[in-house]
Amino acid sequence: MSQIRAKIEKVLDNAERLNEVLNAFLTIDREYALKRADELENSPIHGKLHGVPIAVKDNICTSWTRTTCASRILANYRPQYNATVVEKLLAEGAVIIGKTNMDEFAMGSSNENSAFGIVRNPWDLERVPGGSSGGSAAAVAAGIVDVALGSDTGGSIRQPASFCGVFGIKPTYGRVSRYGLVAFGSSLDQIGVFGRTTRNVAEVLEVISGRDERDATSADVPVPEYTKQLDDEIKGVKIGFPRSLFGEGLDAEVKSTIEQAIENFASIGAEIVEIDLPLLKYGIAVYYIIATAEASSNLARYDGVRYGFRAEDVHELRQMYYKTREEGFGAEVKRRIMLGTYVLSSGYYDAYYAKAQKVRTLLRSDFQAAFQKCDVIITPTSPTVAFRIGEKTDDPLAMYLSDVYTVTANLVSIPGISVPCGLSKEGLPIGMQILGNYWSESLLLRLSNAYELFFPIQAKPKVWVEKE
Amino acid sequence: MKNGWEAVIGMEIHAQLSTETKIFCACPTSFGETPNSNTCPVCLGLPGALPVLNWRAVELGARAALALGLKINEVSIFARKNYFYPDLPKGYQISQYDKPFSSDGILTIMTAERDDQGRPIEWKPMTIRIVRLHLEEDAGKNVHEGLPEVDKFSYIDLNRAGTPLAEIVTAPDFRSSWQAYDYVNHVRRALQWVGASDADMEKGNLRCEANVSVRKIGETGFRPKVELKNLNSVRFMQKAIEYEINRQIEAYERGEEVVQETRLWDEKNNCTRVMRSKEEAHDYRYFPEPDLPPLIVSKEWIEKIKAEMPELPDAMRDRFIKDYGLSFADANQLVSEKSLAEFYEQTAKLSGSPRTSANFILSELLRELNNAGITVAESKITAEKMAELIKLRDEDKINNIQAKEVLAEMFRTGKSAHEVVKEKGFEQISDVATIEKLVEEVIEKNAKQVEDYRKGNQKIFGFFVGQVMKASQGKANPKVVNEVLKAKL
Ligand SMILES: [Zn+2]
Secondary structure, three states: OOHHHHHHHHHHHHHHHHHHHHOOEEEEOHHHHHHHHHHHHOOOOOOOOOOOEEEEEOOEOOOOOOOOOOOHHHOOOOOOOOOHHHHHHHHOOOEEEEEEOOOHHHOOOOOOOOOOOOOOEOOEOOEOOOOOOHHHHHHHHOOOOOEEEEEEOOOOOHHHHHHHOOEEEEOOOOOEOOOOEOOOOOOOOEEEEEEOOHHHHHHHHHHHEOOOOOOOOOOOOOOOOHHHHOOOOOOOOEEEEOHHHOOOOOOHHHHHHHHHHHHHHHHOOOEEEEOOOOOHHHHHHHHHHHHHHHHHHHHHHOOOOOOOOOOOOOOOHHHHHHHHHHHHOOHHHHHHHHHHHHHHOOOOOHHHHHHHHHHHHHHHHHHHHHHHHOOEEEEEOOOOOOOEOOOOOOOHHHHHHOOOOOHHHHHHOOOEEEEEEEEOOOOOEEEEEEEEOOOOHHHHHHHHHHHHHHOOOOOOOOOOOOOO | OHHHEEEEEEEEEEEEOOOOEOOOOOOEOOOOOOOOOOOOOOOOOOOOOOOOOOHHHHHHHHHHHHHOOOEEOOEEOEEEEEOOOOOOOOOEEEEEOOOOOEEEEEEEEEEOOEOOOOOEOOOEEEEEEEEEEEEEEOOOEEEOOOOOOOOOOOEEEOOOOOOEEEEEEEOOOEOOHHHHHHHHHHHHHHHHHOOOOOOOOOOOOEEEEEEEEEEEOOOOOOOOOEEEEEEOOHHHHHHHHHHHHHHHHHHHHOOOOOOOEEEEEEOOOOEEEEEEEHHHOOOOOOEEOOOOOOEEOOHHHHHHHHHHOOOOHHHHHHHHHHHHOOOHHHHHHHOOOHHHHHHHHHHHHHHOOHHHHHHHHHHHHHHHHHHHOOOHHHOOOOHHHHHHHHHHHHOOOOOHHHHHHHHHHHHHHOOOHHHHHHHHOOOOEOOHHHHHHHHHHHHHHOHHHHHHHHHOOHHHHHHHHHHHHHHOOOOEOHHHHHHHHHHHO
């Protein structure tokens, strides 16, 4: 038996076995993955990811298997094309073993909004993995794959990375093509990478980054060789410490862990400067106006005309729209469509959407001012460790507030990475977020890599593949 | 207008820009293909697909804007217009809203009221304001005919989805249906002239909507307006507006109110019908399209497009009047279509007879073209051939009646004027010696009449001319015949 096939078969076995507990995958395509493994074995071309198994979030289009966005409305939808990132992964020899579970249409912070069941956190099965890319985070955390793709609209990679104790990067807006990423908030969405290690993240980010003619918002900015710059010096890097963000609402244990992490950075040569981000507190309000406004429009196309799901027993056009959308979407998606429709409505537009856009512009200047003083900014990724399943489902506002540290990066289009930096007393991972200026992914990865080497976390989650 | 009422009309025109591919993807815009064959993930609105602007649509939009006197904005923003309809695959149309591609246009058109027979009474210039011209994508089509179980299902053809459109909106500056009619014709010609659009209403690549209200002369505000749709030809549009003006005046005079609504022109019953009321009107929830960066054009780019523009019809008309001594009516008719105007100018230059050329083209050639239902560009006659014919006529080598016959034959066969003249044996005999011979024969044969004439019966001179012409089978040059006869008699 070929080497790649053997490896992939093992990965598929693990995925299938652990999925019974974690529900991290919506689709595990064994037949496709094995065929792909055989093709690679015989291929004379050896790409950067030759034979590397990868999991892909189920809102990224794959032409050979369904792409559901964890929604009933797309339950049987198979795209007729591959997302650009998928094409790039395949071109470098990756093997996509399956599609991961998520909050429906990437709307959520706990993965409890999937139409196909919640995902469990490998560190504590009673807790959420975070969201919306909870399946990708859990799959990497449990060791099923070393890397997975996610998408991040307001923290959907960084927060689950933090909850699951893995590395997760959201690149600069425009760094990675969105072509083939099912849109939630188009001006905020960005595909990114989860990894067991920083190097894993860098390897895949290097492959998927770059200008794409099919995405007018992708930037024509050269892509550095992230993997080759990983070990570069971090001495003298100025780390911004926004003291005012370490106050109310932040779990004490998380607070002390992140403060310790900042000190740790100082101990290996980074310079710490205090900064202020006075407008950051408006981030959540601005985010939930802009994201929902865009979502209300992006999700209009799921109207029962196409994609397979149509309410039964409808006799008239409007009735088809109403019933299909009522039955096809989950509660959180409907809540956000309503919110977004409201903020764009005539008479309310100026008070909400237009004002939010103005604050967004001010936030950008806020960050640019901060980046005059420092190279990166460190915050907690999330104010708490992974919460219990069901703990916040009845309180959407509390759920939204848990995104406080992550949403601004999307609003101002800058990159951010979540780096595991400790465990709580209960043994749950804590992640720190490092934010950088536009196109500073290489610096973020270098800092992450340095931290990983100097302050490694040895503990493994409860659910973990046995490695030989 | 009756009892001191006046109409207030604003026009919206959607013109399909003549690009080869769609505005946000590379699918062809060709017409009449198998349903849903000219499609891709982008124009199908598939999840995850993204629009990329076709620069050719921007260029043609710029030409259209400049031809209509609009100012091109260096920065414009695409916006989503949200509404649900099966032929709109994304659930929104990518259009432009508060920052359109071009705005602030001032346009002078020629307009005339019409008499009972629909003939123009007096052409006068009129200046109107064009608020904006913006770029947007077209929707697909719902199909209700010719497919299985059409009583149960509607079908959707997305071939047209994503076709580039320019939407052109005027201020409510028109005061009569004929002004609106003349405006639409002006726009059609302008768009065709600069190659921005085929602007053919029958093919649906130019669509009009009219906003109509009435008010008492002297009122400065506006009364509720009615939006008229389904105007499938310029003529229907004029009729619909006229009907609507009268309907509204009559309603007010009966003491009723006019409500703001959308009405359709009912071709069969010659009236307008309610399509939807104000309450049912959409809230389009416009917001900037996040998938497309702002559309930015430089001053240099605008200048380059300006430099590439052809001479516009009004300028050409004025030049024809000045340079070729044509009447306003003739010049205006010659610039009614670009290929005709160019044909005329070439003919005039090649023949050296601009006025004869104008007369002949406007009377004879236009008649042939109208009968055949084609433009001069589609006909077999070239300006070179036309100029040759004009010269033959100018030099009196053929007479007027012959010239018409020659043209008809040229039009039919595409032969040159000389060829036709030769074939028909039309070549006029101007050779004095030949004519003298004919005259001598006639004098010889008609001794009695010659005597009469010489005695003083001048009236019978015409008889001799007739005889000589007959003997020459109509080919003799009448001028020469006259001279020779006078001398010999
Ligand atoms: Zn297309």
